[in-house]
Amino acid sequence: xxxxxxxxxxxxxxxxxxxxxxxxxxxxxxxxxxxxxxxxxxxxxxxxxxxxxxxxxxxxxxxxxxxxxxxxxxxxxxxxxxxxxxxxxxxxxxxxxxxxxxxxxxxxxxxxxxxxxxxxxxxxxxxxxxxxxxxxxxxxxxxxxxxxxxxxxxxxxxxxxxxxxxxxxxxxxxxxxxxxxxxxxxxxxxxxxxxxxxxxxxxxxxxxxxxxxxxxxxxxxxxxxxxxxxxxxxxxxxxxxxxxxxxxxxxxxxxxxxxxxxxxxxxxxxxxxxxxxxxxxxxxxxxxxxxxxxxxxxxxxxxxxxxxxxxxxxxxxxxxxxxxxxxxxxxxxxxxxxxxxxxxxxxxxxxxxxxxxxxxxxxxxxxxxxxxxxxxxxxxxxxxxxxxxxxxxxxxxxxxxxxxxxxxxxxxxxxxxxxxxxxxxxxxxxxxxxxxxxxxxxxxxxxxxxxxxxxxxxxxxxxxxxxxxxxxxxxxxxxxxx
Numbered sequence: 001x002x003x004x005x006x007x008x009x010x011x012x013x014x015x016x017x018x019x020x021x022x023x024x025x026x027x028x029x030x031x032x033x034x035x036x037x038x039x040x041x042x043x044x045x046x047x048x049x050x051x052x053x054x055x056x057x058x059x060x061x062x063x064x065x066x067x068x069x070x071x072x073x074x075x076x077x078x079x080x081x082x083x084x085x086x087x088x089x090x091x092x093x094x095x096x097x098x099x100x101x102x103x104x105x106x107x108x109x110x111x112x113x114x115x116x117x118x119x120x121x122x123x124x125x126x127x128x129x130x131x132x133x134x135x136x137x138x139x140x141x142x143x144x145x146x147x148x149x150x151x152x153x154x155x156x157x158x159x160x161x162x163x164x165x166x167x168x169x170x171x172x173x174x175x176x177x178x179x180x181x182x183x184x185x186x187x188x189x190x191x192x193x194x195x196x197x198x199x200x201x202x203x204x205x206x207x208x209x210x211x212x213x214x215x216x217x218x219x220x221x222x223x224x225x226x227x228x229x230x231x232x233x234x235x236x237x238x239x240x241x242x243x244x245x246x247x248x249x250x251x252x253x254x255x256x257x258x259x260x261x262x263x264x265x266x267x268x269x270x271x272x273x274x275x276x277x278x279x280x281x282x283x284x285x286x287x288x289x290x291x292x293x294x295x296x297x298x299x300x301x302x303x304x305x306x307x308x309x310x311x312x313x314x315x316x317x318x319x320x321x322x323x324x325x326x327x328x329x330x331x332x333x334x335x336x337x338x339x340x341x342x343x344x345x346x347x348x349x350x351x352x353x354x355x356x357x358x359x360x361x362x363x364x365x366x367x368x369x370x371x372x373x374x375x376x377x378x379x380x381x382x383x384x385x386x387x388x389x390x391x392x393x394x395x396x397x398x399x400x401x402x403x404x405x406x407x408x409x410x411x412x413x414x415x416x417x418x419x420x421x422x423x424x425x426x427x428x429x430x431x432x433x434x435x436x437x438x439x440x441x442x443x444x445x446x447x448x449x450x451x452x453x454x455x456x457x458x459x460x461x462x463x464x465x466x467x468x469x470x471x472x473x474x475x476x477x478x479x480x481x482x
Contacts, residue, residue, distance in 0.1 A: 009250035009268065014233040017074050028267040028475045030090050031073035032144070032378055033253055033402045034231045037088045038077070038213070039146035040203035042187035042380050043153050044274075044398060045162050046467075049100050049140045051178035057101050057260075059178050060091065061481025064474055066170050067091060084148035091477070092272055092469035097140035104262040106255055106269055106470055111406040116275075116466050122411055124419045124437030125463055132276070134183035135465020141179075142274065142469060148203060150188075157184050185276065187380030187398050190217050199385060215317070215327075218381055219279045219395050220433075220460075221307070223317035227330050227353060229253070229374050240331040244355050252409075253376050253402045257473040260480060267473025270402040273375075273410045275466035278396040281385065284460040294453045295446055302447065309444055310432050310457060312349030319343065333357075340428070341445045351418050351431040361424050373412045375401040396461070406468055432457040 008021060017026040017034075031037055049056050068076070068088045076086050095113050098105045105112065111119060117128050128136055143166075147153050154165035159181035166172040191202040191214040199217055218224045229248035230236050236247060250268075257269040292306040308320035317327035321334070321342040333355040337343055343350055350357070353374065358365040383395025403409035417423050418431035421440050429435075429442030441454040 009254050011249050014231060014236045014247060015250070016233050017071055023071060025268065026070040026074075027072075028473050029070040029254065030269070030471045030474060031068040031070050031088060032090055033270045033376065033471060034070050034250070035073065035235070036225070036378050037068070037073060037146050039088055040148045040189045040201070041150040041153055041155060042144060042146040042398075043155060043162065044185040044187065045143040045145070045159075046134065046139050046182045046185070047141050047143070047179040048138055048182050049097065049179050053101050056178050057103070057480040059172065059175075060101075061478055063091065063170050063172065064477035064481070067474060067477070069474055085152050086147065087152055088144075088146040090144040090471060092142045092144070092274075092471050094139055094141060094467050094469050096138050098470075100140055103260055104258050106257050106271075106472075109271075109405060109407065111411060112271060112468050112470065116273075116468050119411065119468075122415050124415070126436075131463070131465040132183075135276070135467070137182055139182055139467045142467075146187075150203060154184075155186060157186060159184055185382060185398055187382050188384065190219070190381050190384075191215060192217055198387075201384065217315075218397060219281055219383070219385065220284055220311075221315045222311050222313065223315065223327060224379075225377070226313070226317050226328055227349065229376055243331050243333045243335075246330065248371070248374060251404060252372070252374060253404055255404050257470075257476050259476060265473060265476050265479070267475040269470055269472045269476070271404065271406050272469040272471055273399070273401050273403070273406060273466070274469060275399040276382070276396065276464040277399050278394055278462045278464050280460050280462070281392070281395070287457050287460065291444060291453075291455050291457060294455055295444060299447075305447065309344050309347060312343050312347035319349075320347070339425075340443075341449045344442065344444055345425055345428040346421075346431060346435075346442045348431050348433040351423065352413060352434070354417075354424060357424055373409055373417075375403050375409045375413060377401050396464070399466075402471070429456075430458065433461060436463070 008025060015022045017023060066089050095105060095115050145153050154162040162181055162184055163175050166175045189202045190199050193200045199221065202214055216224045229252055230246045231248055231250060253270050254268040257265055257267045259265045288303060288306050292301040292303050295306060304314060308314040313319050314323060318325055319329065319332055321337050322332060334343060334350065334357050354370060356367045356370065358370045359367050379397050379399040382398050383393050385392055385395060401410055418434045419437050421427060421429050427440065430439050432442060435458060439456060439458045441456045443452040443454055445452050
């Protein structure tokens with residue numbers, strides 16, 4: 001990496017993607033990395049290559065014209081209200097994909113090279129033979145298609161429908177000769193119906209309700225996507241940042257991407273972690289009620305506060321440590337609650353983003369080092385809970401996060417923080433939402449704040465499969481056509 005390219009992504013202030021030199025950079029970076037695409041529906045086509053490597057490389061170079069750059073994404077954001085049919089598209093390659101195509105991977109990082117199946121010991125993942133069948137196979141790549149109008153997408157779990165769509169829309173009539181679709185995952189943004197309060201597809205609501213983009217929620221009922229690293233001037237302008245600054249340099253998520261021959265391209269890509277996480281809503285609710293009863297004793301059960309203790313936020317997004325603020329409030333830390341008597345030390349938001357807390361308990365840690373572990377989350381729910389249906393269809397989250405280094409970022413968060421019952425303090429338990437592996441009881445603060453009760457809250461989320469990918473630079477993909 002040259003000194004100029006290194007300084008470009010090690011920026012110390014938010015950037016404007018419409019101004020040089022960032023405009024050129026963003027024209028070659030795939031969208032959804034620096035800023036979420038925001039569409040209501042998404043289709044994820046996971047594929048295994050089978051054609052001649054040279055033919056597959058040429059096909060990837062050809063479809064680069066249909067992919068959405070970060071710069072185009074900003075342009076589309078201005079048009080979507082007038083044209084909801086604009087399709088967003090990404091393509092990703094796994095380490096197996098790079099090997100199949102005889103291409104030089106972006107970096108020789110062990111985590112990416114080994115792939116998710118071989119990293120289970122670090123992550124405390126369940127055995128691969130318990131994953132859904134398609135994910136036990138080799139996965140070489142993935143295509144992401146997203147749109148506000150699901151009719152514009154191959155929104156079907158039948159792979160043949162997606163293959164036909166690619167042939168009709170991307171001029172890929174021979175796709176089935178080049179690759180096999182291992183599985184298709186359908187994502188849909190959820191929100192709360194303003195009238196009924198039910199969790200529904202955001203895209204299914206009348207235009208009069210969806211025009212302002214109602215906030216997204218996940219299946220347990222929590223508002224999602226509140227706290228993220230932010231890179232752009234437009235994202236940070238006007239935010240209060242007295243206690244927590246969400247700004248991040250581009251180096252948190254971008255790495256230089258070499259040309260097919262290994263020489264510098266001047267383009268950037270990002271590593272993507274993709275995990276299908278099934279949520280057990282019934283078990284979650286049962287444990288919430290049990291914990292609420294234990295906390296209440298002979299008094300009134302406060303289900304809302306109990307749910308807030310688990311996540312660290314009330315379901316509308318307000319932090320449990322200060323419920324007087326607005327739902328989207330993010331300018332807070334845990335300085336006034338060191339021992340977790342308001343927000344438990346094992347609460348999900350405290351495990352996933354300690355907000356400077358690691359420097360308090362570990363003299364070898366600094367806030368700056370801690371901030372380097374952050375990830376950029378871009379997940380979307382799958383499935384939809386149906387009232388009165390039994391059994392309920394499978395539902396959960398297609399977890400996706402971008403980063404510059406999988407081991408330093410995602411694997412550190414999952415393995416060293418979420419799964420660690422001694423983080424940030426001894427014997428407070430694993431993350432009740434995303435923690436995996438050995439679990440002891442957790443300590444939950446009573447309403448008075450003068451004591452705790454112990455109860456094991458876990459096993460409401462189950463990994464069904466996944467893979468590590470890389471989102472190549474668009475100029476690198478275009479070079480494959482030559």
